[in-house]
Amino acid sequence: MLPLAQRRLILDVDDTLYSAASGIHNAIKRQIKATPPHFLQGFKQLETDAQGNFTNFPDLLLDLQRRDPALLRAYVRHAYAVDKVPYDKLAPDPALRRALQRHPGGFGLYTNGVYEHHVRLVLHKLALADLVPQHHTVDALAAGSGRTKPSLAGYRHASNILGARPEDTLFADDSAPNLAVAKQLGAATIWVNETGRAYPENHVKPDFVITHPRELPQLLADLRGGQNRRPVAPRRAVSGATLKT
Numbered sequence: 001m002l003p004l005a006q007r008r009l010i011l012d013v014d015d016t017l018y019s020a021a022s023g024i025h026n027a028i029k030r031q032i033k034a035t036p037p038h039f040l041q042g043f044k045q046l047e048t049d050a051q052g053n054f055t056n057f058p059d060l061l062l063d064l065q066r067r068d069p070a071l072l073r074a075y076v077r078h079a080y081a082v083d084k085v086p087y088d089k090l091a092p093d094p095a096l097r098r099a100l101q102r103h104p105g106g107f108g109l110y111t112n113g114v115y116e117h118h119v120r121l122v123l124h125k126l127a128l129a130d131l132v133p134q135h136h137t138v139d140a141l142a143a144g145s146g147r148t149k150p151s152l153a154g155y156r157h158a159s160n161i162l163g164a165r166p167e168d169t170l171f172a173d174d175s176a177p178n179l180a181v182a183k184q185l186g187a188a189t190i191w192v193n194e195t196g197r198a199y200p201e202n203h204v205k206p207d208f209v210i211t212h213p214r215e216l217p218q219l220l221a222d223l224r225g226g227q228n229r230r231p232v233a234p235r236r237a238v239s240g241a242t243l244k245t
Helices: 024-033 057-067 069-079 094-102 115-125 152-161 176-184 213-224
Strands: 008-011 107-110 169-173 188-192 208-210
Touching (some): 152 176, 169 176, 176 188, 188 213, 208 213
Parallel strands (some): 008 107, 008 169
């Protein structure tokens, strides 16, 4: 098992690589909810949890990819419409860019979103596109059926694609269920807890907690310096855990 600073860093995208305060992820959810009912007639229907988060968005994307690629492209353009999703609120973070460039273990992305029309645009707005080629991104379509988050098969697949054993990775995400799966496979985990939620008691606790994506560069610097910071207590508790789209 590699030292933490030498592990492959695997990052979620939404509300992890950028701040939830941007409103981007919520805007995407509104777009998905606003999809005309006839648009997806005959395809897998979206399901939501108690908090209103979509629990099977990747399954719908994969169903569309298999049965009607043209409709998939139209649906993705609708879900990530640039005139509805506030991508312009994103701005380059030089500290984050330097931290990712300096991370000895290298890095990649693992997301339940879609590279085209979304992840690529996010990376462009953050001035990270040249650091993360598409083959360093495992999205819902690249992961394939049964291998999206949260799943053991998915994390194994993403780790393999990104060139590391699961136990030699450092995984950052804002979703507790996603982190719990990575922990089962021996990954070290970073919880991006910007909203101050309580970590679910039925999950193994993350190794590190940061309260904003801008804290990631300092955490990575601490790890390079041999400082294994203890988890930070959440600011406030909310009930339940949510699955991200």
